[in-house]
Amino acid sequence: MMKKLFDYIKVRPLALVSVIFILILYLFMIFAEFIAPYSPSKSFEEGTFHPANVEFSKKGLVAREFRVLNPSSWQYAKVKGINHKIQFFVKGEKYRLLGIFPTERHLFGVQADELTGETYPVFLFGADNLGRDMFSRIVYGSRISLTIGFVASAISLFLAIVFGGFAGFFGGIVDWTVMRFSEFFMLIPSLYLILFLRSLLNGSMDSGQSYMIITLILSLVGWPGSARTLRGMVHSIKREEFVQNAQLEKIPSIIIIFKYIIPQISSLLIVSTTLSIPGFIMSETTLSYLGLGISDPAVSWGSMINREISTLSNLKNFPWLLIPVFLLLGVTLAFNFFGDALRDYFDPYSVVFKRRKIRSEKSKENGQKNEVFKGDEKNLLSVRNLRVEFLIQRGKQKVNVQSVRGVSFDVKKGEILGIVGESGSGKSVSTTAITGLLPLNASVFGHIYFNCRNDEELCRKIFEKTPKKADGASDGFIDLAALKNSQMRFIRGQKIGMIFQESSRAFDPLQNIGSVFFETLKNLDPKITKEESDEKACSLLEETGITDAKKRLKNFPHQFSGGQLQRIGIALALAQNCELLIADEPTTALDVTIQAQIEELLRTLNKNRGLSIIFISHNIELVARLSHRMIVMYGGKIMERGESQTVFNSPRHSYTKALLASTPHFGMHYSEQKLSSIPGRVSDPARPEPGCPFAPRCSFAKEQCKNTESECYVVLSDGEKSE
Structure with missing residues (x-):
């Protein structure tokens, strides 16, 4: 797992740089005595506000000698020709490496003068108001500033796991008590609470006591x-079957929480901890800056800022005093970038890709312009050479997944078009591209023409003038693939509706059905009242088979069954008088009886309203029974299409035959007839096969099927003509 994580970080430049930066800082912290040339309290009396004096010369790396010009303003000038050679692993102040090994070697410095025994100071970052080396103080200060973030995060995480885990798992009075207790702390802004708690304690504590108290205060806040976040996740996971099985086996609750539930959310905990560390570091810095944190002789980045950045003139004359501020900013950004990478690694759905332009192809490969599309008036939708690619992360590389490869089809007015195929065949992606709802990492190529010849008002809204071919309209057809998202808003809902497979996830659980309809109808008519909206909603619900519609408007989604929610989804699609309804596997999650009811409802709407429907399903028998024409897809391509009954009863493509052979029929029995399965592996869209994508799994495949130039795999039934 660690190797995969490292490989993933290597292809994220910001994350990789952040990790290297953090590692360097923590190495400096661990070996502070060795890396820093001086102790943090060592002062050079004649070096007050001394500028950096490390330079490259013919002798190599040297410490240039400076002289004070004005002791009142601490202005320095270089002494010409006098410098001191900087050497590595030189002798200096004695210390114990890692607190164990006595030594006096430092990473770099200047050899002591043989006569006087004195050493000229090396100021890599300059000196402060007492002549103390800023670099050495920053290195030593990192021990408090960087460790306090880890320690406070660890304690805070432990408390969150204990309290959140117990509240989510036990519920009841335990949940109520923990949540009210946490709300008390969250009620007061964290910074004010930290300052208040710190001000109550003794101000004359030594550095060790201050460190412990500050850490505890930060953890408490x-x-x-x-x-609260953990509580919600534990509350959800405890209902899973494996947790209930552990309870049946009488495993103690504490073991269930820490062994069975917490590991399920470990990725969230890792990301949360990574992102909280810089917050605690900044809180310690704030306390130290206000004089309530670490104080001399101990040093932290916050105490350095408090002491050095006291006036604007200091910053103007001695800008190197701002280095601790830049380090804090760098640490914060580094942890945030690293946390973002961890989040994306553990949760691929949250990966943010650079916006890829979704466009329609405007020209042929030879560079000539396409001819004006002259669509058939009978067609409501015409898709031509649709291709959809997704940019995803696979290990170290970003890969283009070709989900749809050159799909073309028509949807006639008042027609039900069925699309069938295995998971991953490109069914849902093809139809989602029609409404322009694909994610940001998708690229769409091709044309999606929608018939708007009889709707000048729609064209006016989209183009704000009479439609022209240059604006994405072609002979009365609008090319949806060429429209911007703001233009697609006039198409979605009003012209093209959509219902989804998991109806329970298609509704806001905090909105009742009446408010959902009101929100939808208000988009169509901003002046509509709540009473008018309820009246229209009741009419639509009754049309789709929901009884007691007026009472049910006050109900929330969880108070409906899956079939009822699917009916409500259809009613919402009809609320804006859509002409095309895309039904993406609307019966998959329903029982057989409800499936039949939804099927009959769609057939009735198609007949009574003349509603065009694209019906997507895995069940080829259901598609054949409901739709007028059928498309069979595999590997992002169309394998066969034609009249539904013809394709179902007389399939011509071997993939269609394989689908039918693997579909159970009423009256089958395993002892008399075995249910066949399709051999081989599903096509990988990241490495699509040339020619027919089903050829590697087909027992009748010929060399011609694997030919890139051949299009023989697209079977047209009933004498249809290829576009």
Whole structure:
């Protein structure tokens, strides 16, 4: 797992640089005595506000000698020709490496003068108001500033797991008590609460006590938010079957929480901890800057900022005093970039890709312009050479997944077109491209023409003038693939509706059905009242088979069955008088009886309203029974198409035959007739096969099927003509 994570980070430049930066800082922190040339409290009396004096010369790396010009303003000038050679692994102040090994070697410095025994100071970043080396103080200060973030995050995470885990798992009075307790801490802004708690304590504590107190305060303030998040996740996971099975086996609740539930959300905990570390570091810095944190002789980045950045004139004359501020900013950004990479690694759905332009192809490969599309008036929708690619991360590389490859089809007015195929064949992607709802990492090529010859108002809204061919309209057809998202808003809902497979996830659980209809109808008519909306909603619900519609408008989604929610989804699609309804596997999650009812409802709407429907399903028998024409897809391509009954009863393509052979029929029995399966593996869209994508799994495949130039795999039934 660690190797895969490292490989993933290597292809994320910001994350890789951030990890390297963080590792370097923590190495400096661990070996602070060795890397820093001086102790943080060592002062050079004649080096007050001394500028950096490390330079490259003919002798190599040297410490240039400076002299004070004005002791009141601490202005320095270089002494010409006098410098001191900087050497590595030189002798200096004695210390114990890692607190164990006594030594006096430092990473770099200047050899002591043989006569006087004095060493000229090396100021890599300059010196502060007491002549102390800024570089050494920053290195030593990292021990407090960087470790306090980890320690506070660890304590806060432990408290969040304990309180959030117990609240989510046990519920009841435990849940109520923990949540009210956490809300008390969240009620007060965290910074004010931190300052208040710190001000109550003794101000004359030594550095060790201050470190412990600050860490505890930060942990106490930081756990409630994470605990509430964990509580919700634990509450959800505890209902899973494997948790209930552990309870049946009488495994103690504490073991179930920490062994069975918490590991399920470990990725969230890792990301949350990574992102919380810079927050705690900044909180410690704020306290130290206000004089309530670490104080001399101990040093942290916050205490350095508090002491050095006291006036604007200091910053103007001695800008190197701002280095701790830039380091804090760098650490914060580094942890955030690293946390983002971890989030994307553990949750691929949250990956953010650069926006890829969704466009329609405007020209042929020879560079000539396409001819004006002259669509058939009977067609409501015409898709031509549609190709959809997704940019995804696979290991170290970004890969183009070709989900749809050159799909063309028509949807006639008042027709039900069925699309059938295995998972991953490109059915849903093809139809989602029609409404322009694909994610940001998708690229769409080709043409999606929608018939708008009889709707000048729609064209006016989209183009804000009479439609022209240059604006994406071609002989009365609008090319949806060429429209912007703002233009597609006039198409979605009003012209093209869509219902989804999992109806329970298609509704906001906090909105009742009446408010959902009101929101939808208000988009169509901004002046509509709530009473008018309810009246129209009741009419639509009754049309789709929902009884007691007026009472049910006050119900929330969880108070409906899956079949009822699917009916409500259809009613919502009809609310804006759509002409084309895309039904993406609307019966998959329903029982057989409800499937039949939804099927009959779609058939009735098609007959009574003249509603055109694209019906997607895995069930080829259902598609054949409901639709007028059928498309069989595999590997992002169309394998066969034609009249539904013809394709179902007399399939010509071997893939269609394989689908029918693997579909169970009423009256079958395993003892008399075995249910066949399709051999081989599903086509990989990232490495699509040339020619027919089903050829590697087909027992009748010939060399011609694997030929890139051949289009013989697209079977047209009933004498249809290829576009």
